[in-house]
Amino acid sequence: MKITFDAAPLVSDRITGIGWCEVGQTLALAQLHPEIKFRYSFFTSGDKERLIRVKNIAGENIRLKYSDFSGYAYRAASAVLPVPYSYFFGNDSQITHFFNYIVPPGVSGKIVVTVHDMVYKAFPGTVRGRTLLMLNTGLKRSMRRADLIVTDSEFSKREIIKYFPEHERKLRVVPCGVDTEKFYPCRDRERIEAVKNSLGINGEYFLYVGTIEPRKNLRRLISAYSLIVRKIGADAPKLVLAGGKGWLNDDIYSRVKALALEDMVIFTEYVPSEDMTPLISGATAFVFPSLYEGFGMPPLEAMACGVPVLVSGEASLPEVTGDCALVCDAYSVKSIASGMYRLFADEKLRKTLAEKGHKRAGVFTWERSAQALFDVYKELM
DSSP: OOOEEEEESSSSSSSOOOHHHHHHHHHHHHHOOTHHHHHHHHEOTTTTHHHHHHHHHHTTTEEEEESSHHHHHHHHHHSSSOTTTHHHHOOOSSSEEEESOOOOSOSSSSSEEEOOOOOHOOOOSSOOHHHHHHHEEEEHHHHHOOSSSSSSSHHHHHHHHHHOOOGGGEOOOOOOOOTTSSSSSOOOOHHHHHHHHTTTTTSSSEESSOOGGGGGGGHHHHHHHHHHHHHHHTTTTTTEOOOOOOOSSSHHHHHHHHHHTTEEEEEEEEOHHHHHHHOOOOOOEEEESSSOOSOOOOHHHHHHHTTOOOESSSSHHHHHHHSSSSEEEEEOOHHHHHHHHHOOOOOHHHHHHHHHHHHHTTSOOHHHHHHHHHHHHHOOO
């Protein structure tokens, strides 16, 4: 059997959550099933650095099939013209899997597509304009082209059925995993302090990891944090927002200024992958009051690091964290602040949640995720 993974989410020098999901599942698949011929297909746009990045991810177990043609130009052209994908990547794969919503025309063999969530339908005002256009114009067509549709959670499955009931029989749930060799409780205080110093962090801190964008509910988080500072005073832990700039985020930054929190709130922007585990492990608590998540990887990664977690009760987050996280009302600043204060003040609660969360994170392995995905492929064949 030959199975191709579209590697478009892996070519960037800053891989997002969708890309890390593909990395976790595909590398685990290659380890579990060496009898299968797996390969990554992708456009380099003439940039050899992209080839090197994907090659480093693939290692020895996944082959490469690439084209120097522009991926951006192909996506733009294929949105209006039926330019076949197989023209660039051949027609010898039994299955081709697209991990980022969109299936191009002219793909040979069976097709699987991962649709991670329906945020563009549920909260269109929080989605970047070009992404909204891509999904509004292309997702319905992609789901028709696919033989089976994979999604990350039971919540996302229900959401897809709500908006696209005609595809219910195609849907299969494959939960994501967490790399416990990468995310684990770091006990090296020197390493933690070195990472903190590199990011300008002193003392204790609450931590959020993710893109700086409206859907993550950061404006309310900052407002809730101002109540913590008012209650505790200058000794309050800092609030560290770690992640690259997204879109529609001007009011997030302006909220910090309006509340005079410039000395208490730290925006780190992008954090190198090797620094993430020490950064998470050093936090007093991990805070993630998001409005909408198809799965919610960052809280699970924090749980794997043995850090107590605060999440909202929205979307898939309760499904992922179970009873191993403190839950707040995403739409209530007071509820978010109350949860943050409890985690700051109650050492016993922090310890209990850290232990329970670490145990739960161990259930979400990439091996288990990969085997569930392989069952989808077997069903197709």
